[in-house]
Amino acid sequence: MTDLTSLRPKTRLVLIGRKILRAGSAPIFVVLGVIYLLASIVVSVANEGTLLSIDALESVLSRSVGLGIVAMGQTCVLIVGSIDLSVSYLISVSATYSSAIMNDDPNKMALGVVVVLAIGALVGLANGLVITKLRVNPFVATLGMSFILSGVLNASFQDYSGAVPDQFQYLAYGYFGPILVPFILLGGVVAAVWILLRYTTMGHHMYAVGGSEEVARLSGIKSHRVIIAAHVICALTAVVTGLYLAARIKSGAPWIGPDGNYSLESIAAVVLGGTALSGGRGGVWGTLAGVMILFVLDTSFNSLQVDEFLQNVARGVIIIGAVAVYTYRINKRRR
Amino acid sequence: MTQPATDGPLLLQMSGIGKSFFGVPVLSDVDFELRAGEVHAVLGENGAGKSTLMKILSGAYRPDAGTITLEGQPVTFRHPRDAQIKGISIIYQEFNLLPERTVAQNIFLGREPRRGPIVDRRAMDSATGRLLAQVDPSGTIAPDDLVAHLSVAQQQTVEIAKALSFDSRILVMDEPTASLSPHEVEALFGQVRVLQKKGMGIVYISHRLREIYEVADRVTVLRDGRKVATVGVTETNMSDLVRMMVGRDLEDYFPPHATSEELGEVMMAVRDGNVTRRLHDINFEVRAGEILGIGGLAGSGRSGLAEALFGVAPFDSGAIELGGERVHIRSPRQAVRRGVAFLTEDRKAEGLVLSLSIRNNMLLAMRSMGRLLDSRLPHPVSVRELAANVDLRATSIDQEVRFVSGGNQQKVVLAKWLATRSRVFIFDEPTRGIDVGAKAGIHDLMRSLARRGAAIVMISSELPELLGMSDRILVMRNGSIQGELPSGATEDDVMFMATGEKASVPA
Secondary structure, three states: OHHHHHHHHHHHHHHHHHHHHHOOOHHHHHHHHHHHHHHHHHHHHHHOOOOOOHHHHHHHHHHHHHHHHHHHHHHHHHHOOOOOOOHHHHHHHHHHHHHHHHOOOHHHHHHHHHHHHHHHHHHHHHHHHHHHOOOOOHHHHHHHHHHHHHHHHHHHOOOOEOOOOHHHHHHHHOEEOOEEHHHHHHHHHHHHHHHHHHHEHHHHHHHHHHHOHHHHHHOOOOHHHHHHHHHHHHHHHHHHHHHHHHHHHOOEOOOHHHHHOHHHHHHHHHHHOOOOOOOOOOOHHHHHHHHHHHHHHHHHHHHHOOOHHHHHHHHHHHHHHHHHHHHHHHHHHHO | OOOOOOOOOEEEEEEEEEEEEOOEEEEEEEEEEEEOOOEEEEEOOOOOOHHHHHHHHOOOOOOOEEEEEEOOEEEOOOOHHHHHHOOEEEEOOOOOOOOOOEHHHHHOOOOOOEEOOEEOHHHHHHHHHHHHHHHOOOOOOOOOOEHHHOOHHHHHHHHHHHHHHOOOOEEEEEOOOOOOOHHHHHHHHHHHHHHHHOOOEEEEEEOOHHHHHHHOOEEEEEEOOEEEEEEEHHHOOHHHHHHHHHOOOHHHHOOOOOOHHHOOOEEEEEEEEEEOOOEEEEEEEEEOOOEEEEEOOOOOOHHHHHHHHOOOOOOOEEEEEEOOEEEOOOOHHHHHHOOEEEEOOOHHHHHOOOOOEHHHHHHHHHHHOOOOOOOOOOOOOOHHHHHHHOOOOOOOOOOEHHHOOHHHHHHHHHHHHHHOOOOEEEEEOOOOOOOHHHHHHHHHHHHHHHHOOOEEEEEOOOHHHHHHHOOEEEEEEOOEEEEEEEOOOOHHHHHHHHHOOOOOOOO
8 A cells, every 4th residue: 555655656647648648649749740850850951941940830830820720620520420621612701701891991800700700600500401401411511512602702702802901910920929829819729629629518529429429319419419510610710710811811812712722631630630530539639730740741841842742642641641540550449 | 927026116017018110010019017126137039029128118219009107107208318317228239338438428428517518527527436336346447438448348337337327217238248258247247236226127138048047036028029928037947938938849940950961071171270369279170061050159259250261351370171172261252252151140231232132132242253354144043043042032123122121131141142152151140130930931041051062150149049050069269169069969058168157057
């Protein structure tokens, strides 16, 4: 008994360590660290630039912000076992409509934000309702939604439309104390989704619905509501990404969402982070690591001036490899 | 009705329960009652209506006829949740747990203690700890353990704790020992007795007679959707129960065994087969005309053996001989080419393409053996002949296979393998989920297949089937063949070999 008490601090540490290692997203952080180190070494040797400098880190992270925000929403959607392919166009909708409404008038900033958030909520609601009530496969439902949004966009805007006021660009370029505002924005979204998934009943029910809709149903969970909620949250994060991009480039254009390939990239980041496409498993930290991996890769390739096509090959290999490792680990556990 | 073994107050009364699916009666006029502090076993073969009765009790199905009375109050359940709120919990064979969530999260799923929208983790964990203390006194399970990391027995304990958390008065356990080791079974019985002392009524579904003697007070026997009798376990013996369950004596229930003249050459032999961590030192032969039974508990390696023979998870070392010739079977395709057929346990998932017609399912395996550019069939075949060969009864061979009964589906799978001219047939649980009348038909088919010179390896966890059908029985335990029994063996012999323990049975 006396031995036990003297051992306690150590065993406690071991237990915590074991928990971290057991967490589904653990390997991705290792991968992130390794890739970051390798990349920084290669870049500093070849280019005499450093990837590890604060400036470089800041630029990597700032480019990650847009993807990071929408990937948080995509995480929720994937956890409930659904998928959202419409976020690219929703990002464009958010960026174009907000800058068109604001039209360089600081007094209309709030209006612009509220309107696009409302549009986002409606789009998410529509996605969720079509998936749950009409029982349309989420892939098809959100693909259809992305066609609809793209049609609406192209009918409304041909080019950059309107502009956000300078004050609004604070969102992309401002500093709050020593910290860039975009990081606070991303941090806020990450924290909100983290709290949602980890601490609220809604979050718990999202994991349950994604893990087994039957178990959730038998436990009295209204699974339709949970799925719809996930889609609304995802749509709202897409809107926030759209607002951030508008602030960054001053004005929204119909192509900024699809050009950034946000739908597939956000899914890639989430999956890279250990969230199962089939649902029920995963979380925000893995997604955050996934986002960072994608951008560490991009920046190091960019600074090495590696061909863009080759970059995509590397991304593909890493995404497939990561998911293969997860699957292997899970199968090993089941054996 | 006989006097109950316990004199606790009446908890539950189901009377005149009837249920039909698509016009086929599954239950008719079944009565059932349960007293507080009683373990009431429900005994019956697969398809006898046990599960349907319990699904009605738990609110998953609504009965077509009859009434349910809980502590004197008539009730109707529209949803499993209704029954749960009224204090009825059910533990299915397939646990309703989320493997990626913790024990506490599973137990309180859908009714998490909370402050505002935030889950009160501490309250949830400590409540879970208190529940677990009742059923897991040695404290092997922690509230924040991930369910995926628990053993099957521990997961069952979590299910029991979940039932306790609902303040259930009635707990239904559906074949709770199906995949437990003898040691774990003892622990489970300990838990059952604890619940019993708390005054809960327990419905214990099983087809293992021995367990019923060990744990139950009364037993209700169902057959073909009807109640045969309710008796106190002390007033009956095993052979009576078997007779009630089967409706006839075991002897005339199965087709006759193979005579020594009917046995031919060795068709398939395995020499020193091993699969890392799963199968060890597998050695056996099966002859033409012979049905070789494979017994053992769930998890003993029976299905792994079938998968190795068919190349799904091939042997890492050792050899398979077919007709005296060493062959490589590294994939199902190679197995099929060499005339090995596998009738899987889960027909709907692995044996059939449910959305295809009977015809296309029958030709599925044979067509895939054709060459890439040569769409002709490897040999001429008549689908009608195949259907006649397996005594298939369907309105049309163009019917989608999902619409035919379980027995007929199994016949379609068999026809599929007859089309490839297989000689060695591996049956994994050949009559699982098939109703009693159709079972005999499948058994007859298997025997006539053997008479026509096929070698059959049959895995079965139903002891009557294993004993009634097999000409020889191999019993597996922990991934190896524990021993061999002749066709005249008893259930005791098999269980002794399968568990390595002689369980004590009150005579």
